[in-house]
Amino acid sequence: MENASKALIMAGGILIALLVLGALLLMINNLSDYQKSNSDLTESGQLATFNEQFTQYERDDLTGTEVISLANMVYDYSRRSGKVGELDYSQKITLTVKIDTTKFAKRISSKPRDIKVFTAGTYTIGKDGSTDFFTLIDTYRREEEDYSLDGMKKLVSQIESLRTGKDTYGRDVTATSIIGRKYHGLDYGPELVKYLEKYQEYYSLKSATFKCNNLDYYSDTGQVKSMEVEFVE
Numbered sequence: 001m002e003n004a005s006k007a008l009i010m011a012g013g014i015l016i017a018l019l020v021l022g023a024l025l026l027m028i029n030n031l032s033d034y035q036k037s038n039s040d041l042t043e044s045g046q047l048a049t050f051n052e053q054f055t056q057y058e059r060d061d062l063t064g065t066e067v068i069s070l071a072n073m074v075y076d077y078s079r080r081s082g083k084v085g086e087l088d089y090s091q092k093i094t095l096t097v098k099i100d101t102t103k104f105a106k107r108i109s110s111k112p113r114d115i116k117v118f119t120a121g122t123y124t125i126g127k128d129g130s131t132d133f134f135t136l137i138d139t140y141r142r143e144e145e146d147y148s149l150d151g152m153k154k155l156v157s158q159i160e161s162l163r164t165g166k167d168t169y170g171r172d173v174t175a176t177s178i179i180g181r182k183y184h185g186l187d188y189g190p191e192l193v194k195y196l197e198k199y200q201e202y203y204s205l206k207s208a209t210f211k212c213n214n215l216d217y218y219s220d221t222g223q224v225k226s227m228e229v230e231f232v233e
Contacts, residue, residue, distance in 0.1 A: 046085050046086055047086045047087065047223065050087055050223065050224075051217075051222070051223065053073060054074075054093070054215070054224045054227060055215065055224070057070050057212055057227070057229070058212045058215050058227075059211070059212055060211035060232070061209060061211070062210040062211065063206070063207060063208070063209065063210070064204075064206040064207060064209075066210075067097060067205075067229055068137055068206065070095060070227070071095055071125050071133055072134075074094075074125050074126040074227075075125055075126065075131075077089070077092075077093055077126070078092055078093065078125075086221065088221055088223065091223050091225070093224055093225065094124060094126045094226040095125040095226070095227050095228075095229070096122065096123070096125075096226070096228040097122070097123045097124075097125065097210075097229055097230075098122050098228065098229070098230040099118050099122070099123075099205075099230075100121070100231055101115045101118065101119065101121050103231065103233070104118065104201075104204075104208070104231055107204055108200055108204045116194075116198050116201065117140075117198050117201040118205065137202070140198070140202035140203075141202075143202075147183065148179075151178075151179040152199060153203070154178050154179060155178055155183060155196055156199065156200050158173055158178055159193060159196050159197070159200065162174070162192055162193060162196065163188070163189070163193045164188070164189075165187070165188035174188050175188065175192065183195065183196075208232075209231075210229045210230060210231055210232060212228070213228045213230050214226065214228040
């Protein structure tokens with residue numbers, strides 16, 4: 001009888017130990033599932049936040065300034081490598097900027113003239129490492145740094161008078177009289193106007209309206225793959 005009682009006690013102890021072990025294993029599995037779920041949510045949120053940087057431009061009322069910002073982001077992204085969480089920087093983003101030069105020329109001036117800066121019409125940024133668009137943008141961004149944005153606006157507003165150095169009333173109009181200094185070493189004349197006409201394209205581009213035609217994603221990761229924006233008016 002005594003042996004039977006001991007056997008029951010031992011069996012009960014073993015059963016309790018198994019129950020405790022089972023409970024511990026269940027807790028560990030649940031914790032692992034929770035951590036994985038939490039990690040998945042974090043990575044999913046990371047991807048969504050990343051894509052949002054680009055999808056916010058999926059509109060038909062983009063300004064040229066926004067297109068320039070988008071192009072800068074794509075260019076910066078294209079220079080990165082490796083993988084961070086769910087973000088794979090080897091999957092490059094391509095941005096195509098389309099500019100109808102005929103329509104754009106009409107926006108710049110009522111007097112017909114050829115486009116001098118954005119002559120390519122179509123620029124692809126990112127995938128092929130092209131820097132043409134950035135070279136152009138940087139050139140005229142520096143103009144605003146050297147002569148100030150306000151100074152450049154004033155010069156452009158007097159572009160016809162600066163061609164001859166006289167306004168419609170015969171009064172002298174020079175770069176020095178407008179911004180207090182010469183522009184590219186010139187005070188007036190056709191050569192000065194050539195510089196201004198090029199800047200005028202950049203200035204007009206910034207305030208132009210663009211629309212996003214296409215936005216595509218990588219099928220395996222869901223990252224933004226390509227975008228295309230087109231000049232509207």
